[in-house]
Amino acid sequence: MRISLLDRTRTRVGESDADAVAGTIERAGRAERLGLHRFWVAEHHSVPGIASAAPTVLLAAIGARTRTIRIGTGGVMLPNHTPLVVAEQVRLLEALYPGRVDVGIGASLAFKSAIRRALGRTTLDPQEHERAVEELRAYLHGGSDDDVVAKPHVAAPPLFVLAIKSGLGLAARLGLPAVIGGPLLHDTAAARAYARDFRPSPGVPEPYLVASVDVAVAATAERARDLLLPEVWALASSRESGGFTALRPVEEVRRLVGGASPKVRESVERGLGSVVAGTPDEVADAVAALAERTGAAEIMATTSTYDRGDLAEADEALAGLR
Structure with missing residues (x-):
């Protein structure tokens, strides 16, 4: 089981966006x-608790500070x-860091109408999005029907579909690996339908699923839940x-939860x-069950904690599960 990280550049109370x-x-x-397999970064626009909206720009800096780990977009919202x-x-990016770049593509629109208007996209047409993914793949592999060529000339980085709603069907039709999370x-x-309907494509002979989930490993299950x-x-x-606000200390969050409405408290429990x-053994068992249920060959942890020292320890514990 490969283990990777998706980092959303979460802000913390008391620190700057640059931090x-x-x-x-x-x-x-x-x-x-x-020794983790991939490190991906995300695209979120005008979100108070997230500091980066430009994953390809951030990856240029990450690539310069790393040498071997795969780096990618999780994802670019096409x-x-x-x-x-x-x-x-x-x-x-592939020219700068050859053989290490992944292209995760999503279809989510911004979470507020004003942001969607600022981005110039207020609705999503699934058929138009599928054509855009096909066009992107054509450019990555060297050209398009109208002879427009994307430069520089390099090997095509692998393309992943961030699957929401009908996204798994799109990935199967186009023969692309997919990342699933949430209800999926x-x-x-x-x-099962993704695996059954998958159509092999150049460089992707078989279906490949990545399961994206919030994960925390600690000495006790209670401590692990506190981290998240x-x-x-x-x-x-x-x-x-x-x-969607900056992360706050656990003790402060407990007080906020205690004073919240029943609806919010219930949402916290569901979350x-x-x-x-859990403990290493508990998380290993849960990850194995998740892989068996979904057929995923890789876990992409979306762990965020308030304390960066805690995050470092959680990442180390997670890497120890391999």
């Missing part, structure tokens, strides 16, 4: 030293960009407040029930 970006770059170097520009950016982690029928509580709280409270948190 958060520096923390992501430092974490990538640690992931390489721990509706916000033209396929040619994405291809040019990732081809340039429990949709065994969708995972600030992230769970940020998501649960955002549904009522409309704002904690959806993570993989």
Whole structure:
């Protein structure tokens, strides 16, 4: 089982956005030293609790600080960009860091209407998105039907689909590896359909699934759940407040949860029930069960903690499961 990390450049109360970006770059170097397989970064626009909206730019810095680990976008939200520009950016990264670049492509629109308008995309047409993915793949492999060529000339980096809703069907039709998370982690029928309907493509002869999930490994299950509580709280409270906020200390979050509405407290409990948190043996068993249920060959942990020292220890413990 391969183990990788997806880092969303989460901000913490009391630190600057620049601190958060520096923390992501430092974490990538640690992931390489721990022998983890990939380190991906995400695209989120105008989110108070996330400091980076430009994954390809951030990867240029991460690539310069690492030597062997695969680096990638988790992902580029293709509706916000033209396929040619994405291809040019990732081809340039491949020229800088040959054989290490992954291209994760998503279809999520921004979480607020004002941001969607600012990005120039207020609705998503699934057929248009599929054509954009095909166009991007054509550019990555050397050209398109109208002879437009993305430069520089380098080997094509692998393309992954970040699957939400019908995304697994898209990945199967186009013969691409897929990343699943959230409800899809429990949709065994969708995972089986992806494997059954997969059409081999150049460089991708077989289906390949990556399971993305919040994971924390600690000495006790209670400690592991505490590590993830600030992230769970940020998501649960955002549904009522409309704002996804910076991570707060665990003790402060406990007080906030205690004073929250019953709806938010219930959302926190559901959130904690959806993570993989526990001792090394407990997490190893949970990961094995997840892999058996989904057919995933790789776990991509999306762990975020308030304390960066805790995060370093959790990453080390996670790497020890391999």
